[in-house]
Amino acid sequence: MKRLITTALLAAPLFAMATPVNLVTNGSFESTTVNSGTWTIVDAATGWTVGPQGLEIRNNVAGTAASGVNFAELDTTTNSWISQSLATVAGYTYTLSFSYANRPDNQGANSNGLNWSIGDLSGTVGQNTTTSWATFTTTFIGTGSPMTLRFGAIGRSDGYGTSLDNISVTTQNAGGNANGVPEPQSIALILAALGAMGIALRRRKA
Incomplete structure (x- = not known):
């Protein structure tokens, strides 16, 4: 006994x-090969739906990544956006986290800023001149249906927007596994x- x-x-x-699983695919934009000290504007990126103005991905230029080597900017030549559909479990609590920073050569607070949304929840970050990475975290409840995670540039469309990196959505429900499995x-x-x-x-x- x-x-x-x-x-x-x-x-x-x-x-x-x-181990909590990140539901976001390519949350640090590492799927696109970008040489150090260079940048590129793409119209497609693994996991993401990209707005018509494209997605700028940089590697060690106008800043450095918060995670990995690549990071993104949504003010390409004009303000753009990205989105991704996430499968959620109804009633589960999810944590959204992402890093953001303004360029060292930023053009002032009016030039900077990102908006974000997941389901009916939304907000803005980066409408200042801070150039060090900060992490934004919030929680939301899953609906059981696909939920759209979206980020968009909101500052002046001048090619000098707020950088974005290290995006994740996880949950501690079902024994700590983000997928509940x-x-x-x-x-x-x-x-x-x-x-x-x-x-x-x-x-x-x-």
Whole structure:
């Protein structure tokens, strides 16, 4: 009996173990190859729907990335936007997080700023002259239907907007897994624990 209780106690944490998964695809814009010290404007990027004015991706020019080597700007030659549809579970609490900073050569607060939205929730950041990366974080409730995450440039359309990087959407529901489904390594641990419990139970009956 003691062995069974010990096994159960050891197995219990495994049911809660799962690494939060980022629901956002290409949240740091690393899927586009950009040489260091250069930038490019693209009309498509993995995971993202890109507005008609394109998406500017930079690597170690007019700033450095908050995560990885690439980062984005949505004021290309004029204000643009990007969006991505995310599958959510109804009633789950999700955390949206992203980094933003103004260019070292920014043209003043009126030139800067981003708006963001997810479902019915929205806001603005970066309408200042701060050039160091800051992180914005908020939470929202999943609807169970695809929810659109959108970012857009809102400052003066002059090619000198606010930078964006390191975008993530995660949840701690369902044992910490953002998708509400145990990851393969967690499933293996759970099965191993259940097996150990079964063996202990059979020995006890014998």
